[in-house]
Amino acid sequence: MNSDLWLYFVTTNWPPLAPTWMLVGLGGGIGIRLIRWPRLLGRFGFAGIALPIFLAAAASNYLVADFPDAFLAGRLWLPMAVWTFAIFVLAVAFGAAAGARARDAFQRSWPAALALIPVAGVALFLWPSRVERGARLPDAVQGPFGILSSLAFVAVTVLFGYTGSTVQHDVSLRVQSELDFQIANMRLNVQLRGLHAVMDDIAHSIHGPIPVDTVTTLVEVRAEDSRLRFDYSVSAPPGAVDREHLAKRVHDDNCRDRSIRALMDLGATIERHYYSTEGLTDLTFATTIADCVENL
Secondary structure, eight states, rough: OOHHHEEEEEEEOOOOHHHHHHHHHHHHHHHHHHHHHOOOOOOHHHHHHHHHHHHHHHGGGGEEEGGHHHHTOOTTTTHHHHHHHHHHHHHHHHHHHHHHHHHHSSSSSSSGGGGGTGGGGGGGHSSSSHHHTTOOOOOHHHHHHHHHHHHHHHHHHHHHHHHHHHHHHHHHHHHHHHHHHHHHHHHHHHHHHHHHHHHHHHHOOOOOEESSSSSSEEEEEEEEETTTEEEEEOOOOOTSSSSHHHHHHHHHHHHHHHHHHHHHHHHHHEEEEESSSSSSSOOOEEEOHHHHTOOO
């Protein structure tokens, strides 16, 4: 489940539009239908409740910052569940407040459903209030306040989506730059697409020639079945290369490289082939995860 949730997160924009509005619709519907606010709400009262609710919803998106660490710890379900519960509870409270406002403006509850539609919800801020007329608030105050509060309602609705996408962008940058997540995503890709497809992507991402040291150049990388093969050219005369020393260095480097070791742990064999431009006998070294275990 942890991998499925992570895949869902990295392949969707946050907050996910359809599931979020379904959640808001469910919670809001429960609030409108089942919870009766203790008194009617005018535009002032409704704005004083609705705007903080949406600000709290926007703040809840910062739970997304914990998603990567939760994924690595195998508990991604927890912050996702907390976020879902928070949005649901806020939607219930918003629906209940909208119901009280609709009964004030329209003498019935069902128009409160307009509040669950981002643009249509401004009607509850603009429609005249019986509560405010009873309080004898001047029209010069009521009219401008309705307009300003409706604009604020639209703004905090946009803010909810903006905070979600901003935090997800920051998380994406972290995931792309930190090795732990690169390895985790590689493992997930192998599960989804197979080992050879992932190794083929790695091979195509490396473009030789790439100098390794003063005498060695990486020429090409190829994926062959379960082998990832690195071809090197060596500009050294016969006898200049100690085979045993080179073999040990190659195996040690493969086992120390966390990305390479993770790939071998998934079943890959890392093959490094050296051929000389000056008559040195070709050398090939193959490393598997068993070689790493044996050398611990």
